[in-house]
Amino acid sequence: MVRERILLCTSFLAIVAILQIDLVPQVIQVQLGEPYIGEDIRAPRTVVNTEKTKELMDQAADRAVEEAKDKPEYQIISIEAGVEASNRFNKVFTIFDRQRQKSEDNSGDNIPISAQLLQEIRKELLTVDEKFTDLPVETLNEVITLPDEDYERMKKSLRQLYVSLETEEKISQQKINTVRANLAQYLDNDRFLILPQDAPVLQRLLEAMLFPNLTRDELKIRQLQDEARRRVIPVKIEKGNLILREGDIVTNEHIQVLRDLSLIDNRGNRVIIFFSLAIFSLLLMGICLFYIYYFKREIIKQERHLYLLALISVVVLAVAKAMSLSNVEWMEYLIPLSFAGIVLSFLSEPQLAWIITTLLSLMIGVILDFNLSLTVYYFISGTASIYSMFNLTQRKEMIRMGLLLSGVNLFTVITLGFLFGTRRLGSQFGFALVAGF
Structure with missing residues (x-):
């Protein structure tokens, strides 16, 4: 039991360490009203531009009030x-x-x-x-x-x-x-x-x-303003967008964008995010251990299998983190979670492989800047890879399995693309097909 506890603690620390790498970028030193000196700053992730979004919301609210000011339904007797x-x-x-x-x-x-x-x-x-x-x-x-x-x-x-x-x-x-x-x-x-x-x-x-004798119905006007604000599409700072180049004068807008990206004033965020990731990792590991203890208790006695399960999980997360650090968009679709699901199916039973693959897809979603679309994509892809392993007896069936997995990936990308409004769907189709093999 001592070795199992050491394995558990080591896996936990390794997972937390992998998840928190570069999750909060280095603090950038800038001074309002002065030229920026340093390397060009690009957005490390996609975030909402709160300043621009708030400005558009206020404009939409003012426009709605202007259009409604003479309408009887927005007026009451004073x-x-x-x-x-x-x-x-x-x-x-x-x-x-x-x-x-x-x-x-x-x-x-x-x-x-x-x-x-x-x-x-x-x-x-x-x-x-x-x-x-x-x-x-x-x-x-x-x-x-x-x-x-x-x-x-x-x-x-x-x-x-x-x-x-x-x-x-x-x-x-x-x-x-x-x-x-x-x-x-x-x-x-x-x-x-x-x-x-x-x-x-x-x-x-x-x-x-x-x-x-009429005056504005302030309650209806506030409801109208709130509705107008809700209809505004948030302005996003896309990942990779140039924020500041050397020599640019730092403005209030630059400061707000850098704050939205947690590139300044993020010291408190580091501590909060570290403990949040620790609790998140502990929760997911607890779910996995709960399942093993109550439904697959015999695996606890197979020490080699435990080592391999932990190793595969850590390696998949490490590869996912390495690919995310490359800032190459198509790499996000090539994380080998499907392959991990296949290996886990060989090492254990499909039910346990599915549990681990599901939990890994959630962690990969955190690694990929909390991207819900990619989280769902890897969950479906991992599930399909495990399902395709049933009754696999001949080599030619490996080709059928790859085609099936590619088809599932392609269909998933199409569906999620329309659901989340993803751009550049054409290139993503190719990456999804490659990931199937």
């Missing part, structure tokens, strides 16, 4: 409309009350109002709203000369009508004339009990006093 209506009403009838009193004091009852007084009243009303320019002089004269009882009744009815209209009806700047045209129907509502003789004066006063 909670201040009732207060504004009451204030306007009080200002208008303060003027009327004062002028009625002034008219009574100067002229007495049943004496016509002078044109000068009517112009003075209109001038005061214009300080409340410019729409009083269109209010007929006859209406002003009628309001000033109404008997007190009729005036108070009209005043009370107008307050009720005006406040109700401004707090219940959506009145936009574009549709305010339509609302004015429909005031007669509103006055006929039995709810208000308007006397026929009061209706013409009330209608003309309402036409002058109406104002747009």
Whole structure:
């Protein structure tokens, strides 16, 4: 058992060491606003450009708000409309009350109002709203000369009508004339009990006093902005793109891109990633050991087989890491996981070979910059290689097996290419076919 524990610890440390190699690049020293001195910096992996993406998201959100600002579905009646209506009403009838009193004091009852007084009243009303320019002089004269009882009744009815209209009806700047045209129907509502003789004066006063009462529905606007931001396709910095060349002035955009790539300020990331990889590796090894202990316990007694299983796993991961460090894209499709699955099938049973191959495909996905597409590709390729080993008895069947595996790889690349929007599918087809043999 001592040797098995040593093997387990050694394999664990080797796997963690392989996974963490070059996962966090060396820190690059740059100074904002100063020329960069050093080798050209290229993106070691594909990441999202957060600065550009955020800028596009903000532009999309602003554009969506601009397009929706005049649409009724994104507007609601302002909670201040009732207060504004009451204030306007009080200002208008303060003027009327004062002028009625002034008219009574100067002229007495049943004496016509002078044109000068009517112009003075209109001038005061214009300080409340410019729409009083269109209010007929006859209406002003009628309001000033109404008997007190009729005036108070009209005043009370107008307050009720005006406040109700401004707090219940959506009145936009574009549709305010339509609302004015429909005031007669509103006055006929039995709810208000308007006397026929009061209706013409009330209608003309309402036409002058109406104002747009809509404001933005902030909840719907925020939902619209969020939806617009979600529809923005993230701007990506592709692996190998030139970030900085010697002599370039370092800008805020350069700093943000380097930060996205963990090329600066990544000291904390190193520790976090190391422990995360250790836990990840321990978890996958635990799954494998759990399966062996409960379902294939006889293998534990076969020490040579354990050494070979561990060696194959470490070698496959080491080769995968070496190929990923080459930064040659087509090398990513030539990691010998399928071959490892075949060898594991010979050394043990297909079920155990499949478990190990599956776990190795997850680790290869981590090595290849957490590439989900390649993880799925190697999982399917490894599974197909193990399946093709069933009933393999003659040499000519090796050719059939290679053709089958190449076909599976080709179909997988096509499917994943359309699913993940992979570019350069043509070259990847060739690499997948070669990997099958």
